Structures are given as C-alpha cells and as structure tokens.
Amino acid sequence: MKTTWLSHRSSAVFRVAAILAVTLLTCPLLAQDGCGVEDVDNQDGQTLAMATVSPTPCQSPTPVPAGTPYLPDTAWSTGPKKLVCIRVTLLDKPLRSTVTSDQNALDTVGAKYRVYSRGRTDITSTVIPSGTPFPILRDSNYYLGLGSNCEGRKALHADAVQAAKDAGFTNVQTYYNRIMVHHPQFSISNGNSWADVKGKRIWMNGTMKWRLAAHEIGHSYGCRHAHLWNVTRIGADIEYGDSFDIMGSDYNSADINSIDFNEQYKHHLGWIPDRVNTLTSGKYYNLKIYRSDDPNTLKSSTKGGDFALKFSKDATYDYWIGYRANNFTNAKQGAHVKWAKKTNPESNLIDWVPSTNDPNTGGHLDAPVPIGSTLQDGGILITAKSVGQDTDGTFDKWIRVDVTVP
Ligand SMILES: [Zn+2]
Numbered sequence: 001m002k003t004t005w006l007s008h009r010s011s012a013v014f015r016v017a018a019i020l021a022v023t024l025l026t027c028p029l030l031a032q033d034g035c036g037v038e039d040v041d042n043q044d045g046q047t048l049a050m051a052t053v054s055p056t057p058c059q060s061p062t063p064v065p066a067g068t069p070y071l072p073d074t075a076w077s078t079g080p081k082k083l084v085c086i087r088v089t090l091l092d093k094p095l096r097s098t099v100t101s102d103q104n105a106l107d108t109v110g111a112k113y114r115v116y117s118r119g120r121t122d123i124t125s126t127v128i129p130s131g132t133p134f135p136i137l138r139d140s141n142y143y144l145g146l147g148s149n150c151e152g153r154k155a156l157h158a159d160a161v162q163a164a165k166d167a168g169f170t171n172v173q174t175y176y177n178r179i180m181v182h183h184p185q186f187s188i189s190n191g192n193s194w195a196d197v198k199g200k201r202i203w204m205n206g207t208m209k210w211r212l213a214a215h216e217i218g219h220s221y222g223c224r225h226a227h228l229w230n231v232t233r234i235g236a237d238i239e240y241g242d243s244f245d246i247m248g249s250d251y252n253s254a255d256i257n258s259i260d261f262n263e264q265y266k267h268h269l270g271w272i273p274d275r276v277n278t279l280t281s282g283k284y285y286n287l288k289i290y291r292s293d294d295p296n297t298l299k300s301s302t303k304g305g306d307f308a309l310k311f312s313k314d315a316t317y318d319y320w321i322g323y324r325a326n327n328f329t330n331a332k333q334g335a336h337v338k339w340a341k342k343t344n345p346e347s348n349l350i351d352w353v354p355s356t357n358d359p360n361t362g363g364h365l366d367a368p369v370p371i372g373s374t375l376q377d378g379g380i381l382i383t384a385k386s387v388g389q390d391t392d393g394t395f396d397k398w399i400r401v402d403v404t405v406p
Helices: 011-017 099-116 140-144 149-166 210-221 263-268
Strands: 037-041 079-089 121-128 178-183 193-195 201-205 226-230 236-238 276-278 283-290 308-312 317-323 334-341 347-350 374-377 380-389 397-405
Touching: 079 099, 079 149, 099 121, 099 210, 140 149, 149 178, 149 201, 178 210, 193 210, 201 210, 263 308, 263 317, 263 334, 283 308, 283 317, 308 397, 317 380, 317 397, 334 380, 334 397
Parallel strands: 079 121, 079 178, 178 201, 226 347, 276 308
Antiparallel strands: 037 193, 193 201, 226 236, 283 397, 308 317, 317 334, 334 347, 374 380, 380 397
C-alpha cells in the first residue's frame, strides 16, 4: 500500500487553508429498499426520472440486516455471464422493438461491462425468439389485477419463461445466469423496468436501450441506486441523483458514454478487489488516487496505487474518495467524495455545490470537490490538491488529496 505518512496537522490549520468549506450534517437513515428496485423510464427511454422505492411485503431478495459485515460476493459478479432476453407480447399489447435493436443494445451492455469491470466480467446475450415475440395469452389487466406490482411482475416473468419453454427453449432457467423479459409497455410496476437486486430476474418494460438495460443488469449484479447527498442545513438524500453512475440517472445523453460504476460498487463486485486504501483514525494523509474509469489505468499488477480511499464515517457509512477523468459535459474534475453503506453497495455522492443542485438539468455535475478546495465534515477534512499523470510510460491519471481522519 503506497501510503505517504506526513504529519498530524490540526484541523484549525486546515480550516485557514481551505478555500471553501462545507459542513455536512448527519445523514438520516435511508429507507430499506423494498420490492426489488425500480427505474422510472419514460416512453422515450431518454431519462430516468426521480423516484423513491417504498417497502412492500414482496421483497426480493431479503434485505441485508443492519450490522452485517461487508462481504463482496465476487462469484456472482465476475466471470462470463450468459443472459437470455425473452421477448413477449400480450393479447392487448404489442412489443415495439425488433430483435436486432434488442440484440444491439445488449451487445453494447456487454462491451461496456467488460470496460467497467476491467475485464473481470463479460455478458453474452441471446435474444429469443429470432422472429415474432412469444405470445402470452393474457392481457395487461390480468397482471395489473394480481393485487400488487410484485405479484403481477413475478407472474409476468414466470409466464414469459413458460412461453419460452413451451416453444422448445427448455433450458432458460438452468443454462442462463440472467433472465430478462422484454414485455410491452404498460403500467405494471408503475410503468418501470425492474430487476432483482443480486438476482436473475430482469424486466424491461417497453423500452430497450443499452443505458437502461445496463442499469437493470447492475441491480442484478448486486448494486442499489447511486444517490446524491444535497448539502443543506439538514441535508437531503436524492435517489438516482449521482449522474456519474450507471446506478444513478443520466440527465444528458451527451454524457452517456462517460458514466461508470463508482469505486465502492466496483470493489463490491470484485472488479477492483485490491487497490482500495483503508485509512485509520487519528491520522493525516497525503495520497494519490488513480482514475477508476479507464481499464488501462494501473493495468500492471506490479505497479502500486489505489483507486479509492476509504474510512469509517459512523456505524452505517464509510467515506469513499475516488477520481474519475471521463469527460462529462460541464463537470468540474475533482475528488468524488461519497458516503456509502457499510453493508450494501449503495452510495451517496456528496454535492460540492448544492446551490446548483438540480438533478433534472445536471446542475450536480459540479459535485466533485474541485482542486484547491476542502470538504469538511466535523473533524474530517478532504482537500483536493492537484491532478496529474504518471510519467513512467503508462500515463495513469491521478488526483492528489489531503485527508484528515479524526
Ligand atoms: Zn434502478
């Protein structure tokens, strides 16, 4: 671990040096995820709007109990994965897409995941049938009438799997690692696409676009939503608010190729199993953090360096600090500072400039702590010092930060 130990400096000195300081107040406990997770997807599939998930009795899978040790399960999220996309129609609803467009979207997801995971996972997708979608001989009201989003959604998925089996695809449940059902757009699950968190089932409701499919597959890999923490007097949690993250919302399609998974998620998924530097209390650090959004960075296993710094905030959250160098429209480059659950891959990106926070216009793309600025949370001080790149031929980009952990 390349930790540079300097000296223990008082926070008072740092407060003087800080160009700007933001005081973060306590984060209220967030509601447990309820029935899976949801995405609000408009008809055009261009944006993921804001939404909150309410707990329901039909939970899948069982939420992780508070206090459970953080244990990444890399077998589920690394290695080759086989996905089947089962296309279906209902008696009263057609499916408005083609096999080719579905296949292209999922092939794009596979290519993206190879990059996001630094080659540690690969998704091969098969779209069935090759022609007209499997007809399910029920109408949309049947599923809506099952009493809850959960029951209707589960029945629709089961019927689609059965339709595939009836047509001779008898191995869909045993052969494939992920089972996606692409069904016509209707108001099941409030009109959203869904996925089980760390589960095989995925529902694409009407629209199939690679960005939305990548988000839902992220749930199936084990990730929850990437939130934004709006720094106000009492603070506010904004679900989907991290537009830098696959598990957040994309306000602007111009940035769609710059999004990625954040460092906590990549660590949880086993994509950066090492290279996370855990800091300890009572110390001051001056460290480099390498960009986490380029699979070629720190490619050599013999080269030292970290993708993230991590230390405990309280009983519920850890601080995670990362660096992203992909070129977001209007985004200031800086340190990505997050609160992330100790027990789940679920993060809150802290918004450095909350006054501009409007997730619908991308105002929070200034969330990273800019060079020369300090984020202060009680005795915790995080200062972004400089950005640069290594000169050993690899040109690995990094940011240097000072961190005081009280
Ligand atoms: Zn989601």
